[in-house]
Amino acid sequence: MKDEMDTGLQAGGRAGGVAEVMNPASLGFIGCGNMAQAMLSAFLKKGLVDPHLTIASAPSERNLTKVRALGVRTTHDNNEVARTSDLVFLCVKPHLLSPVLADLLPLENNHSPLFVSVVTGVSLSDLEEMLSSVVDNPRVVRCMPNTPSAVGQGCCLYARGTQTTASDAEATSSLLSAVGMSAEIPEYQIDAACGLAGSGPAYIYMAIEALADGGVKMGLPRPLAQTLAAQTVKGAATMVLETGKHPWPVEGRGVFPRWHDHCCRPCPGEECL
Numbered sequence: 260m261k262d263e264m265d266t267g268l269q270a271g272g273r274a275g276g277v278a279e280v281m282n283p284a285s286l287g288f289i290g291c292g293n294m295a296q297a298m299l300s301a302f303l304k305k306g307l308v309d310p311h312l313t314i315a316s317a318p319s320e321r322n323l324t325k326v327r328a329l330g331v332r333t334t335h336d337n338n339e340v341a342r343t344s345d346l347v348f349l350c351v352k353p354h355l356l357s358p359v360l361a362d363l364l365p366l367e368n369n370h371s372p373l374f375v376s377v378v379t380g381v382s383l384s385d386l387e388e389m390l391s392s393v394v395d396n397p398r399v400v401r402c403m404p405n406t407p408s409a410v411g412q413g414c415c416l417y418a419r420g421t422q423t424t425a426s427d428a429e430a431t432s433s434l435l436s437a438v439g440m441s442a443e444i445p446e447y448q449i450d451a452a453c454g455l456a457g458s459g460p461a462y463i464y465m466a467i468e469a470l471a472d473g474g475v476k477m478g479l480p481r482p483l484a485q486t487l488a489a490q491t492v493k494g495a496a497t498m499v500l501e502t503g504k505h506p507w508p509v510e511g512r513g514v515f516p517r518w519h520d521h522c523c524r525p526c527p528g529e530e531c532l
């Protein structure tokens with residue numbers, strides 16, 4: 260990684276916290292569906308970005324109308340997003356990323372935004388390669404957010420490309436932490452994080468539905484059953500997060516064998532107890 264502090268993200272020439280880093284900069288989204296809107300909601304709720312300095316592109320009006328209602332500028336031209344943004348989120352479906360990037364024109368006047376991809380399964384080296392026709396030495400970040408980001412309870416793990424700077428790291432960390440928890444991890448862990456936290460909410464929604472169905476079957480009104488189910492999951496998750504303990508011992512208070520960080524199953528051995 261480069262270590263200079265002079266990137267476009269500090270367009271206002273200021274350094275410091277996230278507001279100082281991000282507010283002078285403009286933010287762009289190429290693709291404006293579920294994930295883009297979840298992240299945008301988090302950034303706006305936390306006041307990290309100015310909607311008037313934010314632009315989103317998509318082929319249809321389907322999603323653009325929703326972000327326009329938030330004050331965000333919209334366009335059908337992906338090049339306009341790349342041309343006018345200091346940080347560009349790439350939020351299209353994986354099979355569309357290559358053609359979308361191939362259609363981007365080379366940027367002029369030394370404009371070189373930081374590209375942050377949320378696209379599942381596309382490596383940093385592939386991103387750098389695909390974007391090399393758009394800018395020299397593209398600065399890229401690959402991140403893995405999830406949909407609870409929309410309510411500030413998401414997870415966003417990210418890895419940085421070879422050309423990113425210390426300032427990029429600061430801006431990425433400050434911005435992505437708005438979604439809930441965020442952390443930089445080695446790129447080889449991103450796919451696993453995606454499988455767990457990207458897909459995880461769908462399983463938890465099913466668990467909540469099943470708990471609520473059980474409550475309804477036993478006579479609870481549906482709204483109460485759903486609230487109870489969701490609060491129960493939230494409470495159990497908070498117990499795990501706040502105690503830092505494995506879920507089983509949280510309930511069993513040590514009845515169950517402990518797990519080590521590196522273990523994939525409970526360790527009954529002496530050293531684990």
Ligand SMILES: NC(=O)c1ccc[n+]([C@@H]2O[C@H](COP(=O)([O-])OP(=O)(O)OC[C@H]3O[C@@H](n4cnc5c(N)ncnc54)[C@H](OP(=O)(O)O)[C@@H]3O)[C@@H](O)[C@H]2O)c1
Nearest residue numbers: 290291292293294317318319322350351352353378379457
């Ligand atoms: N959803 C998740 O939980 C999740 C989690 C982690 C990562 N991701 C990743 O996030 C990415 C987006 O997923 P999503 O769930 O947000 O998908 P989505 O809701 O289908 O949104 C895709 C967006 O891309 C737009 N689009 C399609 N063709 C385009 C083009 N040629 N140029 C510009 N935009 C184009 C769509 O336009 P229209 O609005 O006109 O349809 C839509 O706004 C995926 O790569 C996925 O792997 C998703």
